[in-house]
Amino acid sequence: MSKTILITGASRGFGKLWAEAFLKRGDRVAATARDLNALNDLVEKYGDAILPIQLDVNDHDACFAAVNKVKEKFGTIDVVINNAGYGLFGAIEETTEEQARNQMETNFFGVLWITQAVLPIMREQKSGHIIQVSSFLGLITLPILGLYNASKFAVEGFSETLATEVKGFGINITLVEPNGFSTDWSGASANQTTPKEIYAPLKKAFMEAATPDSWGKPEATVDPILKIVDSENPPLRVLFGKVAYPAVKQVYEQRLASFEEWKEVSAAAHG
Known part of the structure; x- marks a missing residue:
């Protein structure tokens, strides 16, 4: 049975790949982008099955308006x-x-x-699935990406809370947590701070630590995202890429060991 899917940031990278994969199999897709020209090829190929929406997600009111357009066009948002x-x-x-x-x-x-805008629709439907493209850097951190890490930790926190709030309405939440992939995330889509020389050695080591094998192939994520969307019992969290799991496992083991080492101090702090 076909689904109605809203994807933000669909002009390139994961967003465009996944949008086309859904369209190819017969789903209806609302695809947002800052530049609608980036979606012209999909519109030409898939016609009315795709609803292109110009959107800057920083604009609160525009996010709610975009969600309303999807509901008006397709009648539902799955x-x-x-x-x-x-x-x-x-x-x-x-x-x-x-x-x-x-x-x-x-x-x-x-x-x-976008999440707040779609929740009333999904509550009324008594069904829905919200997938947040987070990062394994919402679970652990890397240097030189401090604010990115913080933004994804924030997405993790609110989404995990949301999952407990909306499960009773038939709404599922999934956090997709990729490691690095060969999209333009670290290229054209990236922003850079003005460098201070004192951090040059750290940045050099950071860049040298990444090998070509560290980066996943974006095309390989298509089947996994389809599987998650089609699951009757989707996971709250799923890691994407072979780098993410060992990295997260190592950090979590270290955290638990530290908690164990200091547990007497923790208990004493309770009073």
């Missing part, structure tokens, strides 16, 4: 994939107020606005 976002590269000390706020506006608030 799946939302909050994919819009970008990476801010640079040390925390280098980050300006504007850069920090912009990173949070897009990666966190944009996700929040």
